[in-house]
Amino acid sequence: MKYLYKALLVLLLATSFSYGQSDQFITPKYVFFLIGDGMSMTQVHTAEGYLQQTQVGPDKEGTTGVKQLHMTTMPVIGLQNTFASDRFITDSAAAGTAMSCGHKTRCGTIAMDSSRTKSLPTIAEKARDKGMKVGILTSVSIDHATPACFYAHQPDRGMLWQISMDLARSDFDFFGGGGMNGEKVSDGKRSMQPGKPQATADNDPLEAARRKGYAIATNRAELQAIEPGTKTFAYSKDFIGGDWSMPYSIDKPQEDLSLAEYTREAIRILDNPAGFFMMVEGGKIDWACHANDARTVIDEVLAFDEVVGVALDFYRQHPAETLIVVTGDHETGGLAMGFAGMGYDSAFEVMAKQKISFQKFTDTILNDYKEQADWDDEDDDMDSEIKDLLDNYFGLNYSDLSDFERELLEKAYDQTMARKRSKGQEFSLLYGGYEPLTVTATHLLNRKAGISWGTYSHTAVPVPVYAIGAGSHMFEMMYNNSDTPRKMAEVMQVSLD
């Protein structure tokens, strides 16, 4: 009898010891699904290398490492294959649908099947149906592909008005970050009608949300005043540009809300005894990758990782009840942490000299310059003013450039200043669809850092999945992006079928 008790005690200890790694876990009450758009391994690790090299300087013995982000310290790593049902290289809509509904679909499709006729239930809707509160946050517009895939069902990601109108129908509890393109569409449509009819719950997505009881917060004070449990749509009219996205982190005025701050407020408002499901997208990592602007990418990854930090803080308070899954939807840009012209060297710290995103430089600084520049034809070289601007904003000192680099810059300058731009394969490879001088400036700066780009589009390389908390061991191994919400559904004890 005495030995039996002893044996029982030993077994009890053994069981509790192996508990952390076992297939047993408490169904998580709090689920964070954090998605970096366009973010795969190179985006994450370029940011880590940049932190290290700007903080300790490169090429010193023992200081060549990386400063790990929150996400790469998580205990579980998996890999997702991202292909769509109709293309090896996915877009964000097919990837978003795979990760919200558990089905591969055609590019461009929002939470519907490949035939684009059948709506598919999303993991966020299943969480809502289970009684959890649901939050959807993004740094791009709330009707952009990735967030849309969690609350809307439309055959085409371009149907912004229809997607926005699905927002209020979702009955989700918190939307935040970027604004609604659908509102602009509604306003435009009404403007074309005689007397411009008023916004109603039937024609205007913002009005529809209001009628459904959503509090609309358009600045920090308004958001902070919202009581927990109130349905909320939060975005800041002050800073949202023409595309209704938040500004790039590198351009963000101090007083603006960061995505991490939105996340903290969302937690405050959503937290309740039945728990919550929250999807937060770092949406502009992708945009900066499309434009081949590595420094802007780095700042976006860091801003997204701050969100991971907020989620991890919450996890530490509720370790047994929280699941955090961090991933990307695809890689963008074919970013490589090396460049032919640099051999085995890296100098990521040169990117610290960049003070502005490609977009803001093009839209403001370069635009002002072009308006008053004295440029006649392509024989005109760059003047001292534009040289100064490139030096000030990108740290590119013309006199330090090689002949070959100057040639690339002068060629781009001519294209930027010309009323009619050259066409053809070479120009398309050099500039994609971007402002020639700006994209050449980021290309040159990135090359000096020891970074190169292969494309202005997405690529097919898999994306890492980082996980921690209740049920996180499910996210190990290599699998399809459509398996990810199925694993989540199993952990959350809901069904996606």
Next chain:
Amino acid sequence: MKYLYKALLVLLLATSFSYGQSDQFITPKYVFFLIGDGMSMTQVHTAEGYLQQTQVGPDKEGTTGVKQLHMTTMPVIGLQNTFASDRFITDSAAAGTAMSCGHKTRCGTIAMDSSRTKSLPTIAEKARDKGMKVGILTSVSIDHATPACFYAHQPDRGMLWQISMDLARSDFDFFGGGGMNGEKVSDGKRSMQPGKPQATADNDPLEAARRKGYAIATNRAELQAIEPGTKTFAYSKDFIGGDWSMPYSIDKPQEDLSLAEYTREAIRILDNPAGFFMMVEGGKIDWACHANDARTVIDEVLAFDEVVGVALDFYRQHPAETLIVVTGDHETGGLAMGFAGMGYDSAFEVMAKQKISFQKFTDTILNDYKEQADWDDEDDDMDSEIKDLLDNYFGLNYSDLSDFERELLEKAYDQTMARKRSKGQEFSLLYGGYEPLTVTATHLLNRKAGISWGTYSHTAVPVPVYAIGAGSHMFEMMYNNSDTPRKMAEVMQVSLD
């Protein structure tokens, strides 16, 4: 009392249920450490995409996926940071030392510390000291950096004779794959002395191995005739070229031994009651990446994955006693699974038209052509003969090429044919140190496939670690490459200190 027994039974079941994922495991008797040189995620997944697209054709609904390799089906995934102690972008010597000794060191160093004065014990030596038999296999020369890091201790990877002389000293049980550069060095040194002294155990690494009791097998029949338990050095004189490496898989004659076949023979010879430790390197993935030749890379990855398949077959026979860890030492080439000129499209199947490695094309086909070509100066365009060769060997049909692509090819042709080549940044970016026409041919073919390259050197992106078997859960998460052998040592119950 009855309830107590029931409780005991439940606990027993619960314990055994969670056993597979617990921190408890049997110390593995058989350890496979499989290293793809220059192999990170893009190399692996480009091979998977290629298999799928050549087998089912691209752009068909539901057929856009990947055919998974053996390695990506393994249940545990981790990620290794690869930086060296003196450089963010590592070389194979520093990476090899990190993965064999558990210490970051300076680039170029073979199993010694950063001061290059202190030898570091390797995981293979510790396995030997424990009584396990040890095998070291590679598709490059056996005295190349990666294999050397497991049995040799030298301050510089270039000291090929010294490294080769360390082979016999190691007292390991099996060496196989590529031959010894050190033998050539020894031969050359002796040739310069009057009367060319005979090879002895003091001046010739092969003779040293013979005297130490190693059986030398230089073809399949000899290798197959070797009795289990015999110390062996196996390589095939018939096919090993000037660099003593095995031929690229794409060029391999049917009758030659593959790396997988060497591995099977090594298992047969090494298997014994005390177990074995085996390191197998797919060494030429890296070389083909340096040259930016994706199809040759794919075939090398597939040949390496066959080795993984052989190890998995063995694992299935000894699941509780076997640990397999598969990884790379760094990424090479900045390979991206997308290309600016292709937008979102991929056509990996076009690479099936390539019939030869860049190296063999340059050394044989192009060399023959150059010897008899009628070329005067750079105004001469490509003739029909070279056009036919590019069509036959790379599937590049000149008449299908765009003006821009033809221009790139003609420019490269002029450089290849010219006695004196142009210098400068542009040419170095276009061709690296490679034969201009050959590297331009693989660049163009890869671009048509939807693949691009950023560099002719290594990059700093982390590499995945795939693991299965006893203690494999230790290889989860993100860590340094110097942690990998420490995890292995913990699992094997040896110490690296």
